[in-house]
Amino acid sequence: MTDSVTLTIDGQQITVPAGLTVVDAARRAGIEIPVFCYHPKMEPVGMCRMCLVEIGRPMRDRATGEFLHEEDGSIKIQWGRKLETACTARVMEGMVVRTTTDKVSEARKAVLEFLLTSHPLDCPICDKGGECSLQNLTMAYGPETSRFYYEDKERAPKHVPLGDLIILDRERCIKCSRCIRFQSEVVDDPVLTFYQRGHHTDVATFSDPPFDSYWSGNTTDICPVGALTTVDFRFGARPWEMRPAASICTLCPVGCNLTFDVRREAASGGKMVIKRVLPRQNEQVNEIWICDKGRFAGYHFAESAERLTQPLVRKNDELVPASWDEALRAASHGLEAARGKFLALASGRLSNEDLFNLARLTDALGGVKALDSFIAGGDLTAQFGLGEGSNLADLGPGDTIVVVASDLEEEAPLWWLRVKQAAERGATLIVANPRFTKTERYAKFALRYRYGREAEIVLGLADQGCNCGGEAVKAVAEADRLVVFYGQEGIGLRASRALAHAVAHLLVKTGHAGKPGSGMVGVWPRANDQGAWDMGFRPQDDLAAALKAAKAVVVAGADPAGDDPALAAALDEADFVVVQELFLTETARKADVVFPVLAYTERGGTYTNGELRVQRFYPAVPAPAGLLADFAVTARVGERLGVVLEARSPAAIMHQIAETVPTYASVTYEKLAEVREQYPLIRRTDLYYGGTAYENTRGLGVALKPAGREGETPSLEAPAAPEAPSAALLAVPVTRLYDRGALVGRSGTLEPRLPQGAFVVLHPEEAARRGLADGAQAALKVAAGTYAVTVRLDRQAPEGVVLVPRSMGVPVAEIASCELGTAN
Ligand code: SF4
Ligand code: SF4
Ligand code: FES
Structure with missing residues (x-):
């Protein structure tokens, strides 16, 4: 089979990769074939008939297999008697396709007229109005009038929660099955189905809890009508009122490309606010998908009323508001006294630019660059x-x-x-x-x-x-x-x-x-842990001891005191603590000086994802007055200590990173913003094809060249793995997507899906031995103390272990012996 195929569509000869559908081939030639049920990321099903076209195939001599020719020498074409669905037809050599004939446009009109017989036509109040495939394609190809009576339309419930996050408007559904197929075919959570027949066919969920999937929000992007909407955006804004801002999800090391849709609104006191999160196409990172955590919890923390709004300085053992000048003076005074005995603790929540400046300040003060992470390597x-x-x-x-x-x-x-x-x-x-x-x-x-x-x-x-x-x-x-x-x-x-x-x-x-x-x-646990390693930060084997040994500590983007009582106690012993934070965390409460910082939605920067791709994010909303980005706070502190750090823009800092960190040598903000054509061709101008995911116009990022490509070999003297304790019951830390971490825990939207309290998971036999049933309240004793937990049973949990989810209030840093019993 050849790799490419040449065919003719509407008189235009094109060469495309073999195996493409006629719909996809036409798009590459800039020819629109409208679709509803077809989606380029799923197998075609040919359900809606919107893509009907005329297809002719070259005739061959049955004996020789050679093409037959007309008298004028052109290849003889055999036209099908009926129209064919362009979404199920695959391209073939010599194929001829007509998409603009009367026959085709009559068919399109008929399909649209049929779809509209039962459609409520509530476009003026529909969330999808303005970016709806049915609306757009009706305007482009539909009949001007209908032969059916409006009064005869089927009526159906308009507010059917499919789960905690997605609402179904049954009247608007055109039964394309994209949502159902996405759930089963793409993400293997087959929790949606059709039930009933004919006009009564309806989308339903059969999982418990309903629509139980980490991917549910994507169905609202690919639903071609306003049948599926998210609880947070439903009736929230009209598409044309918002402007897109390119960003990166910060909730895991994948670094999915996002778009924040923002608008200024009276209900928010005239402020620019983020109204929704949509995927931004990057076929090398997230294609056109994002998970529900990124969609529903990616930015709410930045809008929290609990955000710090001005610096705090400790006076008479109390943190009190202070001017920037006063806070900077206090910080520089405390840090100056700790030269040579200084530790900076940062996390992968910070951008590369923040980390670079903090690393330079730490080096200038002769300090230790510590990374708040439980994964090495x-x-x-x-x-x-x-x-x-x-x-x-x-x-x-x-x-x-x-x-x-x-x-x-x-x-x-x-x-x-x-x-x-x-x-x-x-x-x-x-x-x-x-x-x-x-x-x-x-x-x-x-x-x-x-x-x-x-x-x-x-x-x-x-x-x-x-x-x-x-x-x-x-x-x-x-x-x-x-x-x-x-x-x-x-x-x-x-x-x-x-x-x-x-x-x-x-x-x-x-x-x-x-x-x-x-x-x-x-x-990695955090979005930019790789960047933190690259900027020189390293996890400490004994962070508590390192904190105790330091005379002054700067903590940025981390909450060690909130995470672990042992680290809280260690911080108590540090002479002087400076914290750069969004919130008054447990760690900030222990600080001598607290600097409020900008959220990533309010500034620019870069993160390096786990695949070594540096990606740029842009400010989505204006920076609140009186706050600075982490890199700028560090630069101001540095200025007082005689350490000159770049603070004009993150782009200027990246310039310095490129000069300093060999693997970043080729990275510039211009390169990070470069784009090139990606397939499938997702465009905002023709939403019927790929859905509402955004085309990437602000940068695909730059993949780093790993140092090992130059022939370096690692020292293969593997450090010995710690001996697992041989106790009868082991507490094992595991990660769950939905936890009560500092950022996710502030998402009101995701709240119904977040665990309500600390829980542990264990095998039913293991629980039975302890007299514990599913849902029982229990007491878990670990090194840090005894914690009240809810018991969840799971046959997949090995016996002899208690799985303890992280960021749920029970600090278990590594596998350790534990005791579990009924709560008193
Ligand atoms: S809810 Fe939307 S995606 Fe699902 S079948 Fe109906 S129209 Fe299609
Ligand atoms: S949390 Fe979800 S959306 Fe965010 S980067 Fe990870 S996979 Fe992507
Ligand atoms: S039948 Fe081809 S798009 Fe639906």
């Missing part, structure tokens, strides 16, 4: 990560993906989706985890190990020592490209360091280290 991912020339969408037959110690959909949903797709395309997927996760559904090999033994199993894959039948070892050794994700399941700092080394070892041993398309990916 960022130095190795910088060497052997994916970066330039890599795209998960390229993986297929001959390639192997290993996912180890990660419940990928919970930790980084878009990576889960892209790994699933790669497996469906034919890549070999190996999932190594102590319990079943959704990723395993697509795995060719599922490897089990006891919590704490994750590095061992990876080393086994590398050195043929694992008991996985040799087939998995072979799939790794012989892979054209090898990608290894290592994540957060049961992982603490020491265990992840051993695991990261084991993964690097695997890449080196199998000859994949430094090869484009191959590499290791840390499933």
